[in-house]
Amino acid sequence: MLELQVFELHTHIHKEVYMASIDKMMEYAISRWHKPRYVMGGGRIGVEASYTSKTDDCSSYVFKCLKKGGFIPESTWNGSTEDLFKMARQGKLKEIKRSEVQRGDIFVSGVEGKSLNAGGHTGLFTRKGEIIHCNYGNGTVTTN
Numbered sequence: 146m147l148e149l150q151v152f153e154l155h156t157h158i159h160k161e162v163y164m165a166s167i168d169k170m171m172e173y174a175i176s177r178w179h180k181p182r183y184v185m186g187g188g189r190i191g192v193e194a195s196y197t198s199k200t201d202d203c204s205s206y207v208f209k210c211l212k213k214g215g216f217i218p219e220s221t222w223n224g225s226t227e228d229l230f231k232m233a234r235q236g237k238l239k240e241i242k243r244s245e246v247q248r249g250d251i252f253v254s255g256v257e258g259k260s261l262n263a264g265g266h267t268g269l270f271t272r273k274g275e276i277i278h279c280n281y282g283n284g285t286v287t288t289n
Contacts, residue, residue, distance in 0.1 A: 167249035170214025174269055174277050177206065177286045183279050185262060189223045203267045204229065206279035206286065207251060210269060214249075226265035230257040246273045 181201040188198050188205030196209055205223040212219055232238045255265025268278025279286045
């Protein structure tokens, strides 16, 4: 069983702006429902790095969501779960308890240093108890 860590976006900007950014991020996340086909390593190069790509994997999907919300620069590489762990170490994500989960929080499963490829998974919470993620099991973006 993979270890699950939950992070909230760590920002020092005004709460109203922060919420607007989460709204933009989640609007994009939901707009991709059943649109990209899940491909391990997808969503990173050329047209596949675009917001309307035909393929994504879990982490490229999360990185695109973060960009749409304005949490990371547009020029940021659509990274991996390892890059999300690195962002947490840099203070860009803050680990929280599962009981504190809110809309827009990110989950990362796996162990840092071993989460590449099928060793990890990531997605966003739509609310406590529900996630949206690009996943192998359904072959696209779904909620669970």
